[in-house]
Each structure stands twice: as C-alpha cells, then as structure tokens.
Amino acid sequence: MNTKSISKLLSFILRHSPETIQLPLDANGWADVNTLLHQCQVNGHHFTRAELETTVAENDKQRFAFNEDKTRIRASQGHSVNISLDLPPVTPPEFLYHGTVPKFLANIRKTGLQKMSRQHLHLSDDLDTARNVGSRRGIPHILTIRSGDMHRNGFLFYRSDNGVWLTDEVPPEYIG
Ligand code: HQG
Helix, strand or coil: CCHHHHHHHHHHHHHHCHHHHCCCCCCCCCEEHHHHHHHHHHCCCCCCHHHHHHHHHHCCCCCEEECCCCCEEEECCCCCCCCCCCCCCCCCCCCEEEEECHHHHHHHHHHCEECCCCCCEEEECCHHHHHHHHHCCCCCEEEEECHHHHHHCCCCCEECCCCCEEECEECHHHEC
16 A cells, blocks of 8 residues: 555544444544554555554644554544544634635535534634645635634634644634
C-alpha cells in the first residue's frame, strides 16, 4: 500500500469505523499501534510499521499523531465515533473561517453551522484552508465566523494537534 491509501484507510478506521477491523479505541481515540498493524494485516491491509511511520510523518495535514513513545496512534480530528480528544479550551482569534458550498447556505443561515456527523464543527484560521475544505464539495463559499464574540459569550473552542479549530456549533448571528 502507498502512503495515500494507508492514510485513507487510517482516516476511515481511526475516525469513523474501528469496528471494521475489530480495533479497540480508548476513550480519547487512541489505538495500540501493534494491535492496529495486526488487525490491518488479518483484514487484508498489508503495510509495515515503517510505512505507517512514514505515512504519519509525511501526511499533508498531519492527520494522525503518535503518543510520546509511539505505542499508540490516533486521528487528531474529524471523528464521527464518540471519543473525547481531551483538548483544553483555548481563546480563538477574533475571526475564523468555514468553507462550505452554496447549496448548504440557506439552511446554515437558518440553523447555524452544525457539526453534522462529526464530533465537532471544523473551522480554520486561514482563508486558503477554508477554501480547500469547501472545494471538496463544489465551488467553495467562505463564511467568516465572529469567534471572538462567541468566546466572550461563553462558547468553547479547541485547537487540534494539527491546527484545526473545533467548536460545537456556530449560531447564525455569529456568521458574517
Ligand atoms: C455543512 C476534512 C447544512 C458544512 C476537511 C459541510 C475538514 C451544513 C458539511 C474536515 C450545516 C459537513 C471537516 C447546516 C454545516 N446545514 N449544511 N446547518 N452546518 N453544514 O465533512 O467542515 O481531509 O463533516 O459546511 O479538510 O466540510 O478529511 O465537514 O459542508 O478539516 O482530514 O455540512 O474534513 O479533513 O461536512 O470538513 P464535513 P467539513 P480531512
């Protein structure tokens, strides 16, 4: 398997569907690396520990992280499975951005931005990233979020290990 297909497989398993290879995740989303390699192997996904390490190190968005002694691995964000990343709340910049597509706008203006199937709503602190996120679904439309005002009004924000801003929702009145 090349690093791209390993990365796609890891995203699927560690964020959404660990049960497809009978892989236990702990409460914070960590999997044991040896168990991951073994369960991948027995389910027909063949790659080595060295290839796993290269995939993690070279991943364009740094989607995965090892713990300090590299015995455990998790996805840094994007989960739909019910785990807690256990990140501390942090003060966001005054504005954050969310890339979406025009067909969702009417609903977003009505109900705000929601986390949909994931554990958090994903925001970015730069326009390029937001544009890339939106482009996955069509012609991107960038929404500016008044995150500073949200924070002052008690909404919590987190920053994943790979720099993605996370929150639970953005009510319509904070969307510029
Ligand atoms: C939209 C990728 C209607 C929202 C990316 C988005 C990101 C609503 C879609 C990460 C809505 C959910 C996450 C509402 C939100 N009504 N539509 N009220 N609220 N939406 O994939 O942010 O490459 O769950 O705009 O780069 O697109 O996989 O979220 O279009 O960082 O690592 O509902 O996934 O990262 O889609 O993407 P998603 P997202 P990776």
